[in-house]
Amino acid sequence: MAEKTASEMLKDKLFINKKNGFTNCDDEKWEQVTDFCEGYKIFLANGKTEREAARAALAIAEAAGFKPYERGKRYRTGEKYYVNNRGKTVAFVVVGKRSVEKGVKITAAHIDSPRIDLKPNPLYEDIELALFKTHYYGGIKKYQWTAMPLALHGVFAKKDGSVVEVNIGEDENDPCFVVTDLLPHLAQEQSKRTLAEGIKGEELNILIGSRPFKDDKGSELVKLNIMSILNEKYGVTEEDFLSAELECVPAVKPRDIGFDRSLIGSYGHDDRVCAYPALMAITEVEMPQNTAIAILTDKEEIGSDGNTGLNSDFLRFIIRDIAESQGVDYTEALRNSKCLSADVNAGIDPTFKDVMEPKNAAKLNYGAVITKYTGARGKSGTSDASAEYVAEIRAMLDNAGILWQTGELGKVDLGGGGTVAMYIANMGVDVVDLGVPVLSMHAPFEVVSKLDVYETYRTMYEFCK
Numbered sequence: 001m002a003e004k005t006a007s008e009m010l011k012d013k014l015f016i017n018k019k020n021g022f023t024n025c026d027d028e029k030w031e032q033v034t035d036f037c038e039g040y041k042i043f044l045a046n047g048k049t050e051r052e053a054a055r056a057a058l059a060i061a062e063a064a065g066f067k068p069y070e071r072g073k074r075y076r077t078g079e080k081y082y083v084n085n086r087g088k089t090v091a092f093v094v095v096g097k098r099s100v101e102k103g104v105k106i107t108a109a110h111i112d113s114p115r116i117d118l119k120p121n122p123l124y125e126d127i128e129l130a131l132f133k134t135h136y137y138g139g140i141k142k143y144q145w146t147a148m149p150l151a152l153h154g155v156f157a158k159k160d161g162s163v164v165e166v167n168i169g170e171d172e173n174d175p176c177f178v179v180t181d182l183l184p185h186l187a188q189e190q191s192k193r194t195l196a197e198g199i200k201g202e203e204l205n206i207l208i209g210s211r212p213f214k215d216d217k218g219s220e221l222v223k224l225n226i227m228s229i230l231n232e233k234y235g236v237t238e239e240d241f242l243s244a245e246l247e248c249v250p251a252v253k254p255r256d257i258g259f260d261r262s263l264i265g266s267y268g269h270d271d272r273v274c275a276y277p278a279l280m281a282i283t284e285v286e287m288p289q290n291t292a293i294a295i296l297t298d299k300e301e302i303g304s305d306g307n308t309g310l311n312s313d314f315l316r317f318i319i320r321d322i323a324e325s326q327g328v329d330y331t332e333a334l335r336n337s338k339c340l341s342a343d344v345n346a347g348i349d350p351t352f353k354d355v356m357e358p359k360n361a362a363k364l365n366y367g368a369v370i371t372k373y374t375g376a377r378g379k380s381g382t383s384d385a386s387a388e389y390v391a392e393i394r395a396m397l398d399n400a401g402i403l404w405q406t407g408e409l410g411k412v413d414l415g416g417g418g419t420v421a422m423y424i425a426n427m428g429v430d431v432v433d434l435g436v437p438v439l440s441m442h443a444p445f446e447v448v449s450k451l452d453v454y455e456t457y458r459t460m461y462e463f464c465k
């Protein structure tokens with residue numbers, strides 16, 4: 001190799017010099033990456049809703065020795081427990097060597113994903129076909145959800161207090177469901193609509209059957225037949241839909257993408273692609289310096305409100321409980337705490353480069369993305385991490401040899417978004433967003449890089465160890 005010139009050497013020293021992660025990924029490392037991602041793919045397939053992801057996470061944590069939280073118990077260093085909030089938000093705690101007054105280390109990711117929920121009164125018949133009315137959840141491009149197989153997940157909660165689980169459409173032998181779309185031949189008027197209106201909210205109706213009840217006379221016999229099947233299978237009547245949470249998700253499995261298998265395509269990467277690394281990291285932490293908390297939360301996609309969202313007191317109470325059990329000041333604990341808000345950012349897409357400002361856009365295979373601020377317009381709706389805290393995280397990443405980059409969510413004034421970061425920052429905790437860059441974010445089938453997933457896991461471990 002030719003010797004470097006003076007200017008080249010000075011550039012190495014003075015300029016940002018981020019490299020594609022594959023320039024430094026030998027066979028041994030790639031094997032670790034792919035092994036980790038095989039576990040991630042199983043987690044994705046088992047957890048397609050917040051309830052299922054919470055349950056899958058609890059199973060992994062229990063296998064790693066985490067026990068349910070016991071109020072009033074004085075936990076010793078290294079002890080591991082979890083707090084389960086209504087089966088939708090779960091927090092995992094490993095008690096650290098230092099008093100919680102010195103602060104806790106929080107990793108926070110969300111396990112809800114954009115989807116199509118059934119309305120409280122969903123079932124109807126039209127033109128002798130049975131359908132469900134729906135109400136979408138989170139930010140979706142509605143046209144993407146038509147003409148593809150959908151599965152139905154969720155629960156009926158009945159008046160007698162029992163809860164019946166629904167999970168239909170994932171198994172190859174299961175039936176699945178579909179939102180129909182208009183044939184192109186008759187779509188002249190539809191094609192003049194804007195993309196946002198191409199399919200409207202009230203057009204996301206899900207086809208669920210066509211066969212009338214026996215050969216009886218009367219109206220709504222297809223609906224009756226569906227209700228009869230549901231009654232037989234789940235013991236429910238139409239009124240039980242009023243107290244149900246039924247969620248339609250793409251009936252697709254996580255798959256490797258590309259001839260080189262370097263990418264993963266799946267529904268729900270946002271944000272299980274950060275939840276799984278945070279979970280795996282905390283299950284592997286032994287005797288951390290500071291008490292480590294990984295929280296996998298619900299409701300991020302609709303603004304983090306509600307008693308299972310991170311804008312609730314759930315996380316505060318967990319920290320307060322620890323402080324009380326150690327007889328130390330809770331507010332002091334919060335002030336000294338630090339958090340990685342583990343959420344995805346947009347990866348730059350070669351087909352849609354224009355929405356990104358290239359110097360500040362995340363690229364696939366460049367590692368975990370630090371996002372100093374999210375929000376919209378003039379940084380509205382974000383916590384904007386402090387320079388000091390970002391410096392601390394940079395140093396941690398570089399010292400551990402972790403592949404990382406920075407990103408902004410698109411060009412200024414083009415749009416925007418948010419994460420849970422600001423809700424945790426509002427508690428007085430230092431927070432910055434860090435996560436995996438995604439292509440086709442919020443689509444039924446999103447894409448991430450395996451290398452980025454693995455580096456995000458390494459970050460989570462380094463942060464809470």
Ligand code: MN
Pocket residue numbers: 110270271300343344
């Ligand atoms: Mn997210």
Ligand code: MN
Pocket residue numbers: 270301442
């Ligand atoms: Mn999202």
